[in-house]
């Protein structure tokens with residue numbers, strides 16, 4: 001599902017004269033098979049978000065390539081990558097990224113509007129996704145009227161609504177308390193098992209990493225197959 005080859009990325013920091021290059025990704029290669037749930041673990045600053053930004057197409061790498069579902073995405077321009085994302089990738093973020101002025105229904109409907117789906121079909125798909133996350137009765141609520149765990153479920157429904165083969169999650173439980181975190185991790189595992197969606201989960205939390213069928217550990221710009229205690 002994902003093949004990453006020889007990815008290198010450095011940021012230039014500082015002012016002219018004292019400018020420095022920070023090499024964040026140093027020749028990273030790994031692959032994720034269809035239906036796997038893989039966690040990428042590593043300390044703060046180890047380059048996890050940079051890697052995810054490249055895989056999601058929000059950042060162009062200095063070198064290397066990423067192939068997702070058979071497409072070399074690193075070659076796509078911004079417009080084509082946006083189109084590709086809409087059909088192939090669902091996102092879950094630490095801070096949910098819901099639009100607060102929109103209802104739960106409208107938040108989940110958004111990707112379908114972008115896809116140009118007719119209204120009747122949209123309505124059916126949104127209801128289906130909300131049912132899946134157990135929040136159909138909350139469809140007219142606003143995000144601020146929901147708990148953190150519920151808001152994260154809405155964002156999962158928004159990711160699921162386009163039936164993506166791949167979900168990228170960046171610290172998905174980072175804003176949740178421990179019990180809610182456990183519920184959400186179980187739910188993500190369920191989606192992985194039942195729907196066969198491939199998950200790539202970025203985390204610095206051992207408990208989250210351990211839910212993966214495989215853990216890739218990032219340290220010092222490199223990646224290795226992780227072994228967590």
Ligand SMILES: Nc1ncnc2c1ncn2[C@@H]1O[C@H](COP(=O)(O)OP(=O)(O)OP(=O)(O)O)[C@@H](O)[C@H]1O
Nearest residue numbers: 011012013024043044045046047048049050051204
């Ligand atoms: N836009 C940028 N410009 C300059 N340096 C950056 C930029 N983005 C990230 N970095 C640097 O790259 C390194 C890796 O950052 P990154 O956010 O990828 O790490 P991370 O593992 O996701 O950390 P965290 O868990 O804290 O989010 C850090 O040293 C960071 O300061």
